[in-house]
Amino acid sequence: MSALGAERYARPVVEVAQALLGCTLRFGPCTGVIVETEAYHDSEAACHAHVGLTPRTHVLFGEPGRAYVYRSYGIHALLNAVCEPAGVGAAVLIRALAPLDGLEEMQARRGAVHREDLCSGPGKLTQALGIDLELNQSDLSAGPITIEPPGPGWEEVDVIAGRRVGITKAVELPWRFCVAGARSVSKPWPPGLHDTVAPRVR
């Protein structure tokens, strides 16, 4: 299966965040189905690109389809897919995977945790797959990290929207998206009153 082209990322970031659910993330021998994402856009204060063009945000304002990988809390690498046309600072944070292939490699890096916990968080999945800061700015349509169209059984999924996790600004935006019923989603997931089921967007 071939990787999604850059044009698939040159769309409104909230659309792409939902469209990536069910797609397969691949790095080396490891693959997993994307089951949780969040959208970030320079127009809102939670997005790193909100501060404008700096060395750090350069990639966010650049070509769609690139990886934005940054260090969080001094410890974890978090993986994003840059979206919208160049000149707009926007990205989809990949928050969780349902592991498919390379389980042994993932377990070697993550320890003896249950399968559904191997990639159930943005820092966990980069650790499991071995994705680090050197992959910042790499081309997701060329590799070594790629995102491919949904595999068997993942073509049609119901999407649940909610508030984004771990931020202090623009907390009200319902820009977190999960696959309904997925077990490998990240921790804070008590369905709230503002959660809604959104239509599938491709």
Next chain:
DNA sequence: CATGGGATTGACT
């Protein structure tokens, strides 16, 4: 050049 704040996780009370 010094400072402060995280798009988190896991260990511990």
Next chain:
DNA sequence: GTCAATCCCATGC
């Protein structure tokens, strides 16, 4: 439930 680990980078002097 609380809390520390740890480093990149934006900001301000």
